[in-house]
Amino acid sequence: MLTYILQRLLSMLLSLFGVSLLVFFMVHLIPGDAALAILGERATEEALTELRQEMGLDKPLYHQYGAFLWNLAHLDLGRSFKTRQPVVDEIKRHFPATVELTIAAMVFATLFGMTAGIIAAVNRGKFWDYATMFGSLAGISMPIFWLGLMLILLFGYTFPILPSSQRLDAVLDLDVQHRTHFYLIDTLLSGNLTAFRSAVSHLILPAITLGTVPLAIIARMTRSSLLEVLNQPYIVTARAKGLPERSVILKHGLKNSMISVLTIIGLQFGYLMSGAILTEHIFSWPGLGSWLRASVEARDIRPIQGGVLFVAAVFMTVNLVVDLLYTYFDPRIRMGENA
């Protein structure tokens, strides 16, 4: 097991090295150069030269890449040109907002997706099966940026019961100490229940928006893998010995179909990051996605490089964790021993 984890960590490091090459050379693919892209066509020659020096663009390529890696090893991703803040600090500030949103979306998607999948599998070929499957195809085809707008229209304006932007009411925000930048935790730590309720209500619409596509995918996957498992001889045995249907499905069926469902849930992270960029834009959610979008719009190179590397690292870590969780759900997989 330990060898397996070490192997995986090593290959993850190698992949990250690859991504670092990709984001490093990306800067040199910009027509003109990065300084010109940041300052624009009308910048003076002096300003351009100064920025080139500041970014080290005047040095030879191998020197630049060496410096980039050296700084990376010291967790220094440079400074944003626009805000003058270190990129690492900006990631630290924006990442918790995205994690909070992503987790809320995933909880929503898993809960409702698995329920829908189970209902469809149990009622195979009947109305609820078709309804769920069509609903999930519609969910996969949904432009979530439109779904978000429609939710705002419905629950923000027509029936104004939920807030549709930011993470907390501005007035309440003043009373909350931001220790972790996870608002649900911060408001609780401050002992401010009103603020906590506000934070929860701010989370609902963005989470539904972001969770809809994963919900649809999880529902499909749960249905198909549960159907597969329900044909196995041990399910027949379980039924034959008179176990109640509920326990056959939930205990013997569901647990054994969890592996493929789990893979899909893990794979959703990449999608969630894509979706988060759109969702955060709609709901003015101050997370990593909004920040990256603004950086791309301003062609602010260092934040883009740092942000992309960071997202890739998080994605790989999540995948590793998912792989390790397999062993819990399927003890037959003993990784690293004969692989």
Add this chain to the structure above:
Amino acid sequence: MNNRGRGILRRSASHKSAVVGASILLFFAILAVFAPLIATHDPREADVSARLKGWSADHYFGTDGVGRDIFSRIVYGSQVSLKVGIIAMTLSISAGALLGILAGYYGGWLDNVIMRLMDMMLPLPSILLAMVIVAILGTSLTNAIIAVSIVYIPQYARILRAAVLKIREQDYVTAARVIGASDFRILWNAILPNCVAPLIVQATLGMGEAILIAAGLSFLGLGAEVGEPEWGAMLNENRQLIRRAPWTVMTPGIAIFLTVLGFNLLGDALRDVLDPQLKR
């Protein structure tokens, strides 16, 4: 058309979701081709005296903040979307297929280099990767299309490589090699025709995804130029008006949704018909 093609067509026609999906796509294709005849107004012309009008006989889907006719913009938007889907898929399939076939057929270091390069792109979320490419190339619809095509190259490369690896060892390929066929001939006559089925399925589903991502880029302000009749850009322009004029954001979203749904319905059905093993 040969017998096999006819069989596929017959099976598709009896498949409900194939019919529904194809009908939706046909509908949008007709909109795109006959846009000048169907549209009631110039999609780019602003008419300040007709700002923010609701649905009426004059403006079927109302007007936006500068008085442009939303119905006409949606009709012309179908041209943009189908163009995005078709060009992006053609580009990424060509590049992906070439890379995948080279990697699979020749193997060795070439395989390693190509596939490692593809692996580098995989841990990046598709919109993020597309955004980065737009950041490099600059904001425009053409660059958004290029970005989307690059994002999907790894998928096709993987499919083709896997298919080639499987087929390469078949007896008929060995036979072709024994009688002295050139590499090109083997690839073109023996291997490529056998990769077509998974490719068609993936391309159909991929076109829907490409349209969705390109619309998303435009929604983020990183795609189509301001004022162009592109569905995602329309949503972005009008989203501040959602409270005063909700109709401005309803119809463009429905158009995106239906188009993508059409591709997904058709793609799912084609998978059932062409590739029974892939049936999930």
